[in-house]
Amino acid sequence: MPCPVDYTHVMPSPEPETYQNTKGQVHVRCKLTVKCAWSDRLALWNWLYSQDGCALAEVPRCLVRRVVPKGHGRYSGTASTPAFTEAIVTIYYDTDGPQWVNDRFVETQIVPAPIRVFPPSGLYWSTGGKDAITAEEASHPTEFTGLLYLVTEGMLTAEPASLYTSVGYTNKSSFPLLDYSESWPAGTVRYEAPMKFCHNDYSASKKYTVGYRWLINPFGWNKAWRASTGEWAPFYNKNGTQIYPYPETWER
Numbered sequence: 001m002p003c004p005v006d007y008t009h010v011m012p013s014p015e016p017e018t019y020q021n022t023k024g025q026v027h028v029r030c031k032l033t034v035k036c037a038w039s040d041r042l043a044l045w046n047w048l049y050s051q052d053g054c055a056l057a058e059v060p061r062c063l064v065r066r067v068v069p070k071g072h073g074r075y076s077g078t079a080s081t082p083a084f085t086e087a088i089v090t091i092y093y094d095t096d097g098p099q100w101v102n103d104r105f106v107e108t109q110i111v112p113a114p115i116r117v118f119p120p121s122g123l124y125w126s127t128g129g130k131d132a133i134t135a136e137e138a139s140h141p142t143e144f145t146g147l148l149y150l151v152t153e154g155m156l157t158a159e160p161a162s163l164y165t166s167v168g169y170t171n172k173s174s175f176p177l178l179d180y181s182e183s184w185p186a187g188t189v190r191y192e193a194p195m196k197f198c199h200n201d202y203s204a205s206k207k208y209t210v211g212y213r214w215l216i217n218p219f220g221w222n223k224a225w226r227a228s229t230g231e232w233a234p235f236y237n238k239n240g241t242q243i244y245p246y247p248e249t250w251e252r
Contacts, residue, residue: 001047001050001052002052003044003047003053004043004047005036005037005040005043005044005047006036006037006040007034007035007036007040007044007089008034008035008036009032009033009034010033010034010035010088011032011033013032013058014030014031014032014056014058014059014093015030015031016028016029016030016058016059016062017029017030021096025096027094027095027096028059028062028094028095029062029092029093029094029095029096030056030059030062030092030093031090031091031092031093032056032090032091032093033088033089033090033091034088034089034091035072035086035087035088035089036086036087036089037085037086037087038071038073038083038084038085038086038087040087041069041087041089042202044069044087044089045067045069045089045202048064048067048091049064049067049155049201051100051103051105051155054100055100056093059093059095061095061099062093062094062095063093063094063095063097063098063099063100064091064092064093065092065093065094065096065097066091066092067089067090067091067092068089068090068091068092069087069088069089069090070087070088070089070090071083071084071086071087071088072084072085072086072087072088073085073086098152098154101178101179102178104153104178105153105154105155106151106152106153106154106178106179107151107152108149108150108151108152108177108178108179108180109149109150110147110148110149110150110177110180111147111148111150112145112146112147112148113145113146113147113148113215113216114143114144114145114146115143115144115145115146115215115217116141116142116143117141117142117143117144117217117219117223117224117225118138118139118140118141118224119133119137119138119224119225119226119235120133120138120224120235120243120245121133121135121138123235123236123237123243124235124236124237124238125226125229125233125235125236126236127236127240128240129238129239129240133235137226137227142224142225146215146216146217146218147215147216147218148192148213148214148215148216149177149189149213149214149215149216150211150212150213151178151211151212151214152209152210152211152212153209153210153212154207154208154209155207155209156207156208156209156210157205157206157207157208158208159196159208160208160210163194163196163210164193164194166191166249166250167191167192167193168190168191168246169190169191169246169247169248169249169250170186170187170188170189170190170191170221170222170246170247170248170249170250171184171186171187171188171189171191171248171250171251171252172186172187172248172249172250172251173186173251173252174186175188175189175214175252176252184216184218186248187220187221187222187244187246187248188216188217188218188219188220188221189214189215189216189217190214190215190216190217190221190246191213191214191250192213192214192215193213194210194211194212194213195210195211195213196208196209196210196211197209197210197211219232220232221245221246222234222235222242222243222244222245222246222248223235
């Protein structure tokens, strides 16, 4: 959607620069100064923070991170409600920060995470009620390092539906990781309780941010280490039905 109000450039073009952040990543940032009618400044502001208006054409993925409007021209307001002829708006762009990916304003991260797996007591390693999991096995966990996949999604105008429905459940099909060229097979990704934030933006509209968390167990959440055979093995009840402590129910 094009900008709903008219504006003109004060500077002929942005002047990008590169810099290195604290993570050692090289990014691009620049600023652009425009002007518009004072009464149009909030509409311009709103558009600049939208998916349609946030990107800088000259530098891909360089998005609006800060907008600073200042009054200019004849002053005609009051002490509580300032008004000017026009607004001079300085727009700061940066490639560092969340990006629009598939219509979602997201930032992703993968970090190491400790995992402890216990074989469930009262079940069996084999069908037919054979090879019962012993109390000794059930009391000794296998510890290893897995992965925690984090996706923070912002700019939401409503709370996502069914946010907590699948907490504790695992994926029933391949799970691709947004921003990364990898995916994980069924039963290896457990959906953790997400974080949720709410704030009011500059126009007093309520916005939401959700921090999604998925814990990745490369060996599968519905298996445990069986020391006697040296492998990750599933569990069965006495009738020979495979048991899924973390049911494989959801899809990406």
